[in-house]
Each structure stands twice: as structure tokens, then as C-alpha cells.
């Protein structure tokens with residue numbers, strides 16, 4: 001079992017994986033876990049998360065809205081018949097994770113989680129469980145080297161790339177600050193994936209509350225995680241040539257809202273994150 005925020009006991013996870021979890025310094029994925037109310041975070045993560053929350057007080061509800069969008073979009077994709085999922089920048093698992101939602105709809109669904117952070121993968125390894133019929137794998141992979149990631153043995157063992165794949169890049173591309181680099185990454189996947197594949201993206205934006213989001217970006221940068229926000233037109237450009245599913249590009253909480261998510265009161269400025277799903281013709 002992974003160590004938790006109550007005991008701060010790091011030994012089991014480190015013993016299981018042999019990875020130094022660096023619990024003495026903040027870690028962006030564990031900060032995000034803290035926003036979501038998860039248990040895989042430690043004092044250094046919570047201190048840095050506190051600074052981020054001071055800069056952007058709705059960070060907790062924004063993270064929750066982002067996560068709920070993932071739930072709704074995954075249900076939507078399974079209803080369209082998608083059975084293969086590749087979730088890059090997956091973060092520390094928080095139940096329900098993508099494979100639980102996909103395999104609830106179709107127990108044979110196959111899901112690959114990828115992240116470039118060995119600490120995330122160490123936590124994920126202990127937390128992921130697949131249905132017997134389906135398959136869930138996690139792969140070390142960096143989205144800035146999309147060819148290596150997509151064609152890695154971990155991905156190829158689980159997914160058939162000749163068939164449609166539901167690719168998700170949620171809350172990830174804002175950690176790729178270069179405009180050309182982010183564009184080229186997305187275009188690579190769009191070119192490689194089979195017709196009928198889908199692309200799901202969420203992304204931080206400063207369109208609604210530029211000052212808070214600028215402060216937030218600076219805090220992450222100071223903590224060693226450079227990033228950027230993107231405008232509506234920059235975000236929309238990622239989907240060029242693919243067919244956006246209804247309702248197109250919206251803030252996360254307004255994409256096919258579900259009253260059960262209890263996100264009705266959240267404003268666009270509080271979410272400050274765009275979301276969309278598109279399909280390859």
C-alpha cells in the first residue's frame with residue numbers, strides 16, 4: 001500500500017517500486033491529488049498547494065470540475081463504442097479512474113495510462129486494478145516524445161493502433177509551454193491514430209481571470225514546473241480538421257453538465273479550464 005497523508009510513511013511504496021518518492025519536496029501530481037481530496041500527498045506538497053490556492057482560490061473546485069469532465073467524457077466515449085483508451089499525463093489515480101468508468105460500461109475495455117513521472121507511476125502501480133476481461137497498463141512516457149510513447153512496447157502490448165483509440169491529454173498540455181511544440185505533439189497523434197479515434201483535451205486558460213492564472217503559473221514555475229495558459233483560439237486550434245462533439249469547446253463544467261456532479265454553481269473564472277472532445281473523420 002502507498003503511504004498516506006496521515007502517517008507520512010513512505011517505506012511501503014519505496015520498497016515496492018525502488019523509486020525515491022522525494023517526499024521532502026513538492027510534487028505537482030501530488031499537489032493535484034491534494035486539490036482533489038486524495039490521500040497521496042505529503043506536507044511539502046500541501047504547503048506548495050496552499051500557495052497555489054492563495055493565488056487561485058478556486059483551485060480545488062477547478063480540479064474537481066476537470067476530473068468530473070473526465071468522467072462524463074469517458075462515459076460519452078464508451079457510448080460511442082470506444083473500447084481502447086490512452087490517457088497521457090494521467091496523474092495519481094483517483095477513484096473512479098478512467099479505466100473504472102470505461103470498464104463499467106464495457107468490461108473488455110483496454111486502457112493505457114502514461115506519465116513521464118516515475119513518482120506518479122510508482123503510486124499508480126499500487127493503485128490500479130483492471131477487470132479480468134479488460135486490460136489496464138501503465139507506461140512510462142513523455143508526451144514531448146510522442147513517437148516513442150505511442151510506439152512503446154507497453155502501449156503496443158495493450159492497444160491495437162490499427163483500430164480507433166480514445167486519446168486524452170487532460171490538464172497536460174499547459175505543462176508544454178512552447179506553442180509550436182504543443183501543436184506538433186497534438187498533430188503527431190492526430191496523424192498516427194486510426195480514423196474514428198477521438199481526442200480529448202482539457203487546458204488551463206487565463207481568458208476569464210488572467211491575473212489569478214498568471215500568479216498560478218508563476219507559482220508552479222517557481223516550484224520547478226514551467227507551464228502556460230492558453231486562449232480559446234489557441235485551445236480550439238488543437239482540434240483542427242477533426243469533428244468536435246457537441247457542445248464544442250466549453251469550460252470544463254459546461255461540457256454536457258450532469259446535475260449529479262454538483263458543479264452547477266461554478267463560474268467560468270473558477271474553472272479557468274477549457275475542455276473538448278473531437279473525432280477523426
Ligand SMILES: C[S@@+](CC[C@H](N)C(=O)[O-])C[C@H]1O[C@@H](n2cnc3c(N)ncnc32)[C@H](O)[C@@H]1O
Pocket residue numbers: 028029032066067070088089090091092114115116117120141142143144169170171172175
Ligand atoms: C495536473 S495532472 C493531470 C492528471 C489527469 N490527467 C487529470 O486531468 O485529472 C498532470 C500530469 O501530467 C504529467 N506530465 C507533466 N508533463 C508531462 C510530460 N511531458 N509527459 C507526460 N506526462 C506529463 C504530470 O506528471 C502529472 O501527472
